[in-house]
Amino acid sequence: METILKSAKKTVTIGPEKPIVLIGERINPTGKKRLAAALAKGNLEIVRQEAETQVAAGADVLDINVSIPEVSEVVLLPKAVRLVLETSDVPICIDTTNPAALRAALDVYKKIVPEGKPIINSVNGDEASLKNVLPLAVEYGTAVIILAMDDKGIPPTAEKRLLVVRNIIDRAEALGIPRADLVVDCLALTVGVDSRAALVTLETIRRVREEFGVNLTFGGSNISFGLPERIVINQAFLALAVYSGVNCPIVDVAKVRPFILSIDLLMGRDNYAMRYVRAYRKRMADTSLS
C-alpha cells in the first residue's frame, strides 16, 4: 500500500518496498527555546531557516508545528505554512491539535498548491479529535497520521493500541478516506520507567503493518525521556522500529540521515550502495565548503 504526498513540484511515495521517507521534525517549538521565543514575537525567520536546512540535509517532507501559548495558532500556522511553501518544494505535514488552525492552514495551502496533498499530524481515538480532524482530511483530500491513543492516553499493551487504531481506521474509511491515506504512529512510553515500553511499541508496529497493511511513522523521542545520551537510544530504537515496519519516521534529519541510509542499505533497498555513497560524498563536499 502506497501513500502519496504532493507539493507543487514533488511527489513523495511512502511504501513498504520504497526507501525510508524522512519527515523533518525541527519546525516545532517543543523543547526549542530560541524558536519558541521568536514565534512568540511573530518572527518566523527560524522557520524559514529550518525549512531550508532540513531540505538541504535530505528531508523528504517537512513537519510544521508552531504551537505556543503566546500567539494564536489560527494566525501563526497559516503564515508558517505559506512561508515553508515559499522556501522549499517538498510536501508538508501540518502538525496541530487546534481544528481552527488546521482549517486555516489547509485553506492557505490549497490556495497556494491546489493540486498538492499534505498530511495532517494527527488524529487520535478521542471522539473530539475524530470529529474535528477526519472531515477536514476528507474536505481537503489530505493524508492523515493516526496516533495509537485516545482520551485515556497511550494504552499500555499492543492489543489495546491495535483496538484504538482499528476504531480510527474504521471511522476514517466510513467517511471515504482511502486506507492508503492513513499513516499510523504506534507511539512509545518511556523505557526508563517501563522496561517493556520499546518491546510493546515494536510489537504494535509489526501487528499494525500485518493486520491493516498501512504505512507507519514514528515521531517523538519519548522513548528515551529522562535518560542521558538520548540520541544513542533514539537511533537504536529507530533501527528496530524501521526493521519492524516504520517507513516514514519524523526525525532530526541532519542527525539521523546517515544512519537511516545505512538501514535502507541493509534492508536491500539500495543497490550497490549508490544512494549511501552519494549522500556520503555530498556530506563531505558540504563539510569542506562550510
Place this chain on the structure above:
Amino acid sequence: METILKSAKKTVTIGPEKPIVLIGERINPTGKKRLAAALAKGNLEIVRQEAETQVAAGADVLDINVSIPEVSEVVLLPKAVRLVLETSDVPICIDTTNPAALRAALDVYKKIVPEGKPIINSVNGDEASLKNVLPLAVEYGTAVIILAMDDKGIPPTAEKRLLVVRNIIDRAEALGIPRADLVVDCLALTVGVDSRAALVTLETIRRVREEFGVNLTFGGSNISFGLPERIVINQAFLALAVYSGVNCPIVDVAKVRPFILSIDLLMGRDNYAMRYVRAYRKRMADTSLS
C-alpha cells in the same frame, strides 16, 4: 539455552534472556598495522594493553588472535594467552585456524586455569576443520563458535547456511559436545556487492535461533566492506542482528558499548535503565579523569 564461560574468577553466562555479552575483538592483527608489526618482533606489549583497555571499557570476554605470517602461531598464541590471563580476569575466546597453535594455547590455558572454560573461535563445515577442532573442544571441555560456512565459502542463502550449521551441530553432538556449548556465527557477505546480504544473514540468525535454540555471535564487519563510514553501517546492522537473536557479538567494545547497552535497555533487559545510566556515569567520570 545458556552457554557458560569461565575464567579463574569470573563466570559469564550467554543466554536469550540475559544482557548481551560483549566479546572484545581488538587483539587481532587483521587490519592493525601497529599490532602486526609488534607481533612480528615477538613484542606482546600491545596485546597486554588491549586486554586492559578492553576490559576497562566493559568487555565480558576477550578474543585472542595473533595470526601473522612472520611468526609461528604455535609459539605466539600460547604466549598471548598466558599474557592475557595474567593481565585480565575475564574468560577468553581462542581465535585461530591453526590446530597445533590451538592445542598449544589450550594446554597453557588449562595449566593456568584448570577449572576455566574458554571458547574456541572457530570450527566450520570443512571436513578438516571438523576433524581438527571438535576433538580439541571435547578434550579440553571448551565451548566453540560454529561458522556457517564450509570449504566452498559462505553459502548465499539462509537455507544453505542452515544446512551447514545443522551438519556441524550434528557432528559436535555426536562427539558429546552439549548443544549449550555451541555458539553460531551466521556470517555476512558484503552489502555493497549484494544488496540482500544483510537480509540473508538476519534471516539465518532468526532461523538458527528458532531451529537449534543455540546462542549466537557475530564477528567481523565484512558487511560494510568497501564502503565509507563503516561504523554507521556496522552499528545499524548490530542493532538488527541483536534484535534477531545475536547475543554475544565480537566487537570493538569501547566504540559500541553505549549503543549495545541502549539495545539491552530497549529489549527490556535493564530495569529502570540502571545499567545504562551506571555505564554512562562511569564513562563521564573516566573522561573527566583522563
